[in-house]
Amino acid sequence: RRADLAAGRTLPAVTRDGHAVTLLANVATPGEAAAAVAGGAAGAGLVRTELPFLAATDWPDEAAHAAALRPVLAPLAGRVATVRALDFAPDKLPPFLIGRSVTPPPDALAAQFRAIVAAGAGTELRVMLPMVASAAQLRAARPLLAAPVPLGAMVELAAAVEDIDALAAAADFLSIGTNDLTAALLGLDRQDPRLTPARAADPVVLRAIAAVVRAGDRHGRPVSVCGDAAADASVIPLLLGVGCTTLSVTPSALDAVRALVRSLDLAECRARAAVLLA
Ligand code: PEP
Ligand code: MG
Numbered sequence: 001r002r003a004d005l006a007a008g009r010t011l012p013a014v015t016r017d018g019h020a021v022t023l024l025a026n027v028a029t030p031g032e033a034a035a036a037v038a039g040g041a042a043g044a045g046l047v048r049t050e051l052p053f054l055a056a057t058d059w060p061d062e063a064a065h066a067a068a069l070r071p072v073l074a075p076l077a078g079r080v081a082t083v084r085a086l087d088f089a090p091d092k093l094p095p096f097l098i099g100r101s102v103t104p105p106p107d108a109l110a111a112q113f114r115a116i117v118a119a120g121a122g123t124e125l126r127v128m129l130p131m132v133a134s135a136a137q138l139r140a141a142r143p144l145l146a147a148p149v150p151l152g153a154m155v156e157l158a159a160a161v162e163d164i165d166a167l168a169a170a171a172d173f174l175s176i177g178t179n180d181l182t183a184a185l186l187g188l189d190r191q192d193p194r195l196t197p198a199r200a201a202d203p204v205v206l207r208a209i210a211a212v213v214r215a216g217d218r219h220g221r222p223v224s225v226c227g228d229a230a231a232d233a234s235v236i237p238l239l240l241g242v243g244c245t246t247l248s249v250t251p252s253a254l255d256a257v258r259a260l261v262r263s264l265d266l267a268e269c270r271a272r273a274a275v276l277l278a
Helices: 002-010 030-038 062-076 106-119 135-144 158-162 164-170 178-186 197-201 203-219 236-241 251-263 266-277
Strands: 022-027 043-047 080-084 124-129 151-155 174-176 223-225 246-249
Touching: 002 251, 022 030, 022 251, 030 043, 030 062, 030 251, 043 062, 043 246, 062 080, 062 106, 106 124, 106 135, 124 135, 135 151, 135 164, 151 158, 151 164, 158 164, 158 178, 158 203, 164 203, 174 203, 178 197, 178 203, 197 203, 203 223, 203 266, 236 251, 236 266, 246 251
Parallel strands: 022 043, 022 246, 043 080, 080 124, 124 151, 151 174, 174 223, 223 246
Antiparallel strands: none
């Protein structure tokens, strides 16, 4: 069955009733980037950059960022590479940040932006900020990005959903982080075992996702979903049903997600989502 799924890699991710879905991958290592391309992803919807720096003793400098990022972006040459700025958090925290803000100061962010722009030269580069709480936060980061590269926001905080119109106006694209967003909206800790990808099907979360998609549409901004719910068979029909058209998933899930999308009917997905949201 795995072989059958892999054989589908050359087939388009399109629903039975003819609606195309863009499949991207979430990657953090050169191996994952290569697996994304081998698995038929159009590119990376999320390049996580904090993982090489979990033992860092200070904010990484430009050279350290570039050295870590270059081999990850090499397999993505010619494809979309959506590189996320450092996203340290309680579950991924270098010792030097214990008791301090995990948000990079402007000079540290600017250094990472320069490294991203240099390392991503061969890709269809996009840059995004994690844990964006306001449009002002995104606007403040933009001048630090010297090159004309699209700058997007992850939508994974309740505050971002609350002010989604302003955020959509300020961002070049939006990416919904269902892992943190589901935790935030359901009041669960990120480490809570009850926090499974399937919980994104909760009407509270689905309604938020629908609102983000509508705001993206109103402002002409692409919206993707990059949390683990984007690879969850019980949630994918609902994501498509509220208008999501780009899913970014772990590379090992690409085959199964493509096969599922090809088995779905968008009209049925819309009806299922409408029932849940009613
Ligand atoms: C998310 O929060 O859904 C996400 C994709 O980012 P991370 O899992 O790295 O927090
Ligand atoms: Mg997150």
